[in-house]
Amino acid sequence: MNIIVCIKQIPDPEIPPAKFKLDIESKRVIPPEGIPPVINPYDEQAVELALRLKDKYGGKITVLTVGSDAASNIVKHALSMGADQGIVLNDKAFEDSDSFSTAYILSQAIRKIGDYDLVLCGRQAADWDEGLVGSIIAENLGLPLVTLAEAIDVPDGELSVKQVTLEGYQVIAVPIPAVVTVSNEVGRPRLPSGWGIISASQKQIPVWSASDLDADPSKIGASAARRKLIKLFIPVRERKCEIIEGETEAEASVKLVDRLIKAGVI
């Protein structure tokens, strides 16, 4: 099984809401001070799922990211978890690409790599919370797609994908090659091993540019974006919390019930 995993670097999605800041003018998120960006958590789980498949069936894992120089950090992270190689797709022309352009850039890279059985993406990037890129890659490459996978097995040369649904799951058989997007139900990703960190630090991480990918300039960057951001703001919280005091929690609880009755809640 040769697997390509698409990974994205994003601001830490679990920072305390108080630390989340915007520049309203430029409609951009201000990176929180002292909290480094991370690999999108779903993409880390996609790397984990790829590693489980490799543990069972062998093969090679390649990680791809469209990002700046700093994005090589998440590629290193994936390598230290056990991925075999990583490539950063970086070019000035890629800046401010939307989901369609990003998917196009990744599709071009996947075509260039050529030899693969499975492309994994996260179910969504936890910055803009879209959940588009994986599906668009599948359409671009004309490949079958399963979204929101929590497990994959490969009996008899076909994928058997367990797909999360709101009320349970489905199992879908998919011919290879295919695209699968990965959900958090995969569970905790493994930690990099000491040996993983050493071997990752010795690996070269090639950078591919627009010309390496033979990318059509009309399909990439801000000018190709299908949507325009009109406004970005932090929502105002409308609730005012009334703290019910008491000598003990038990006393506060009793008072709470009385208060709720008075307020007509119960």
Next chain:
Amino acid sequence: MADYKGVLICGELIEGKVTTTTKELISTGRKLSDGLNQLLSLLLIGQNLQEVADEAISLGVDKVYIGDGVPYAESLPERYVAIISNVCKQIEPFIILFGQTDMGRDIAPRLAARLRTSVCMDCVELTIDPDTRSLLQTKPVYGGNAVAVWASENYQPQVVTMRPRASAPAEPDTSRKGEIVPVTVKVDDSKIKCKLLETVKEEVKGIKLEEAKVIVTGGGGIGGSEGFQLIKELAQILGGTIGITRVPCDEGWMPKSLEIGQTGHIVSPALYIAVGVSGAPQHLAGCSGSKCIIAINKDPEAHIFKEADFGIVGDYRKALPSLIEKCKALFAI
């Protein structure tokens, strides 16, 4: 360029009826089509759809397209994308509306790619800009820390999904008139590459989260599966049901089918009691529509207190037993 007109809702059915989310889409769609002065249509795929189509008309749909086929949950997304893109090519709607459900999450992105157009996922508000007549798409981003408004002026049709519970469901009015139009939903079977092997519903006994009037949610602060006994007891006495955050799900204390939030259930009960829940935006995304929110948390600085109406600062192990006793006495159980 083709003349794209009207709003098309891709509807969902459950046990032969339109889902609550579809009713919400009808009320949003109605406003949009009135703003554009164009028709509101609904696509339904299933069997024996006459009655449900009549219901949809009473809810405010002008034109119901009905296709004889298998409901989404028993079919394959591949088949649905093929059907819906064929229908859209025939009727050329200006806006294509889905719910942010299993179906919308999966179909909308592929459909937009196939129609070479724009798409915006998980919107909480959709309006027509009166000046430009373009569709303004409001969507929470960064897990709910921020909200973005998008427009896609040069792309038609515009595909959007709408978060459940973001708008009120449409109300029936049997005096409304509309048209029912059959559509063919045949697709080339040789192009379907996936096979559905198994569908499993992890039946949750009792009240469905989406329909509950009271939800008691336990978070990471509960500390293990035993603590959920208290949560269950309180929920039961209040005639409600229980929910969880991501932590009890990841830790395996409780089944994931109870998870509330951005990636779980979206609920809006009259009363939401969050116990040992820190109040991460990704969780609040699933419950901020609740009428009254109560937080019980031992950390006075916990973010949940910024989003709650009432709060108790303290250990849930000490608070819940007397809360349960008091409610028991109140409801004389």
